[in-house]
Amino acid sequence: MGSSIAIINRSLHDQVASRIRDLIIEGSLEPGSRIDELQMLEELGVSRTPFREALRTLAAEGLVIVRPSKGSIVRKLTQEDVFSMLEVLGSLEKLAGELACERASDKEVEAMVQLHESMMECYRTQDRMPYYKMNQEFHSRLAELSKNETLQEMQSNIQARLKRIRYIGSQTPESWAGAVADHEEMILALKGRDATRLGKAMVAHLKKTWDRVKDGI
Structure with a gap:
């Protein structure tokens, strides 16, 4: 009982x-x-x-x-807080992407492709909160595919603190479209198991995230 x-x-x-x-x-x-x-x-x-x-x-x-x-x-984050967290998250997700290309099974990659397609459907219907939650899941699952527990813990810790910040990163039609384009590049690199390409895509995505959110903090 x-x-x-x-x-x-x-x-x-x-x-x-x-x-x-x-x-x-x-x-x-x-x-x-x-x-x-x-x-x-x-x-x-x-x-x-x-x-x-x-x-x-x-x-x-x-x-x-x-x-x-x-x-x-x-909690209210300063611009300095957000910049420093995104800087570290960019390096973590670069490594996650590189390792995922080497270590993920074909089934795991296919599951990521399906998640990406679900995100794109939410983008087409402009359904923001479901898109946002799947986006968070995409980044978490990419970290999991690194098969590195330390990386996963660090990525999860920073991502949790940036939840509101990541949400405002797709507030305007232009910034949301830019984030979607970033994800299209990421999934192509993962499907091709191109570690260098995916690593670069992750770093670029986090740098652009800073540009999209800095004026809203």
Whole structure:
């Protein structure tokens, strides 16, 4: 009995964390703003325990700062924070791309192609949040295909902190089209197992991401 309750609670906690994360990513909860606990509890229809657990999860991801007895706030990143994280992420994803070309199975590459095609369908229908979530998954799965756990951990840590930043990187039609073109290049390189080409594509993509987001920070 106890284990089933734990599973239900974990599921609720994950749902609450996911909803608050989306509000942060979309900008409904603005960077630097205080999270109104009573209002959020009412909106989400949950009790304090799963809500506070969710905030701790988001704090571990770097999206929220939990301040005991002062309330929690949405973490606000400076331009310097974002630039330094994108700089490191560019090098990590360059290596991930190079290793993936060498180490991924044909089945794993085909799964990435299918994910890319699903992203392109969302782009065609201008369905932004599903596109964004698949985009995050694409970068995470590329790191996994490196078969290097240290790289995966570092990539995951930085990507989590940049969730809102990556979202605003496709706010204008031009920037979204540019990101899509980057992904077309990435998937061609991965299909061809061209490690050098994919490595360059990953670095270029992260540099362009900085250009797309810097004025919105």
